Amino acid sequence: MLAAKRAFFDHGYAATSIEAVAAAAGVSKVTVYNHFGDKRGLFIAAVEHECENIRGQLLFDDNQGSVRERLIAFGQSMVAFLSRPEMIRFEQRIAAEVELEPELGQCFLDAGPRRMHKALASLLEREQARGKLRMDDPMQAAEHLAAMCKGLADMERRFAGKSDPAAAERRVQSAVDLFLRGYEQTSANEGA
Amino acid sequence: MLAAKRAFFDHGYAATSIEAVAAAAGVSKVTVYNHFGDKRGLFIAAVEHECENIRGQLLFDDNQGSVRERLIAFGQSMVAFLSRPEMIRFEQRIAAEVELEPELGQCFLDAGPRRMHKALASLLEREQARGKLRMDDPMQAAEHLAAMCKGLADMERRFAGKSDPAAAERRVQSAVDLFLRGYEQTSANEGA
DNA sequence: GACAAATTGAACGGCTCCGTTCACTTGAAC
DNA sequence: GTTCAAGTGAACGGAGCCGTTCAATTTGTC
Known part of the structure; x- marks a missing residue:
C-alpha cells in the first residue's frame, strides 16, 4: 500500500503498473489483485489512505x-x-x-x-x-x-x-x- | 493540429494516440510523424500553439x-x-x-x-x-x-x-x- | 501432523500503442 | 508529359500492461 502510494503519486496513474507496485511491495501481482480487485481499486484505496493522513495532519x-x-x-x-x-x-x-x-x-x-x-x-x-x-x-x-x-x-x-x-x-x-x-x-x- | 489540441486537452497526453489524432485530422499517421517527429513533439507543438492563443486573448x-x-x-x-x-x-x-x-x-x-x-x-x-x-x-x-x-x-x-x-x-x-x-x-x- | 487459506511464480491471451518500412497514389511545377 | 516532393494505406516488430489461470508452495490454525 505504501508502495502503491509512492508509485501513484510519484509517477502518476497511467505510468504506474501493478507489476511494479507488487514488486516494490515485495508481494505478487496476484495478491494485489486479490486485495484490491482492480488497478482503479488500488488507486482509490491509495488516495483514501492519503486523505486520512491529511485529515490527521490538518x-x-x-x-x-x-x-x-x-x-x-x-x-x-x-x-x-x-x-x-x-x-x-x-x-x-x-x-x-x-x-x-x-x-x-x-x-x-x-x-x-x-x-x-x-x-x-x-x-x-x-x-x-x-x-x-x-x-x-x-x-x-x-x-x-x-x-x-x-x-x-x-x-x-x-x-x-x-x-x-x-x-x-x-x-x-x-x-x-x-x-x-x-x-x-x-x-x-x-x-x- | 486542431485535432491534436482537441485530443490532448480533452483526453490527456497518455490517453491520446497518434492514430486517433491522425484520423481526426483526416491525415495519415505517417504524415503526422513527418511533421512533428514524435508524439512528444506533437504535444509540444499543440501546447505552444495554444499558448499563442492565450497571448492573443489576454x-x-x-x-x-x-x-x-x-x-x-x-x-x-x-x-x-x-x-x-x-x-x-x-x-x-x-x-x-x-x-x-x-x-x-x-x-x-x-x-x-x-x-x-x-x-x-x-x-x-x-x-x-x-x-x-x-x-x-x-x-x-x-x-x-x-x-x-x-x-x-x-x-x-x-x-x-x-x-x-x-x-x-x-x-x-x-x-x-x-x-x-x-x-x-x-x-x-x-x-x- | 493435517487441513484450509492465502501466496507465489510463471505463463498466457488480449489489447493498445509507438514508430518504421514500403509500395503506391496524388498533385503541382516546369 | 515528366519529375519530384508529399501524402497514403497497410502491415510489421517490439514493447508494455491488464487481468486471469494454475499448479506449487508457504503460512497459520486446530
Whole structure:
C-alpha cells in the first residue's frame, strides 16, 4: 500500500503498473489483485489512505498572541503545509484523475481545502466574538485571506516547480496586513 | 493540429494516440510523424500553439469608470477567462506533463499567469500615479488582488468541476472592496 | 501432523500503442 | 508529359500492461 502510494503519486496513474507496485511491495501481482480487485481499486484505496493522513495532519493550534500573530501563524503553516513537494504532487495526481473518478475530487476537497477553509473561518469568527475583527461573511473573509496567502506563487509551484519560502513569508505578512486594514475592529467599516 | 489540441486537452497526453489524432485530422499517421517527429513533439507543438492563443486573448481594456469599477472589471474578466472549461482542462494537462517537459510550464506561465500579473500591476501603478491608490509594492498588491479574485473556488473547479458564476461575482466585488480599504488613497495608510 | 487459506511464480491471451518500412497514389511545377 | 516532393494505406516488430489461470508452495490454525 505504501508502495502503491509512492508509485501513484510519484509517477502518476497511467505510468504506474501493478507489476511494479507488487514488486516494490515485495508481494505478487496476484495478491494485489486479490486485495484490491482492480488497478482503479488500488488507486482509490491509495488516495483514501492519503486523505486520512491529511485529515490527521490538518491541525492548527490557536497559539497565543495578537490577532495579527495568530493569523500570520495560520497563514505560514498553511502555506508550508501546501508547499511540501509530496502535497503538490498529490494535488496534481488527484486533479489529473478527477475526470475519470469524480469521487476522488470530493474526497480530497473534504479532507483538505474545505476543512482548512472552515477552520480559518471559525478562527475568524472567534476573533470577531472577541471584538477584534468585524466582518459580514466570515467564510468569504477566510477565502480572501487564504487565497492571498497562497497567492499566485501557487502556480509557480505547479508549473515551474519553484518555491520561494522567503517570498511566501513576505506574502503572508502583507496579506494579513491588508486583511486587517480591511477587517480590524478599530473604526467604522462599511461592510462588503 | 486542431485535432491534436482537441485530443490532448480533452483526453490527456497518455490517453491520446497518434492514430486517433491522425484520423481526426483526416491525415495519415505517417504524415503526422513527418511533421512533428514524435508524439512528444506533437504535444509540444499543440501546447505552444495554444499558448499563442492565450497571448492573443489576454487583452484587458482600461475602461472608463471609477477605480473600483476598473478593478472589478479586471477581476471579472480574469475570472471569466480562467473559468472557461477549456482553460481549466488546459491548465490541467500542462500541470500533469510539466515534470516530463519542464519547458512547458515556463511557456504556459509566460503566456498566461505572469502576463496577467504584470498587466494588473501596471494597471495598479497607473492608478497610483493618478493618486487613486497608494502601495509600496504593486506586484505584491496585484498578487493579492488576483489571488483573492480567484479565491478557493479555483480548487472547487479543479477538483469538483463546479463553478458558480454568481459566487465569483460576489467574490470579486468583496475582494476589490477589501483591496481598496487597504490601498485606497484617502487617509494615511501605514505601509505594508 | 493435517487441513484450509492465502501466496507465489510463471505463463498466457488480449489489447493498445509507438514508430518504421514500403509500395503506391496524388498533385503541382516546369 | 515528366519529375519530384508529399501524402497514403497497410502491415510489421517490439514493447508494455491488464487481468486471469494454475499448479506449487508457504503460512497459520486446530
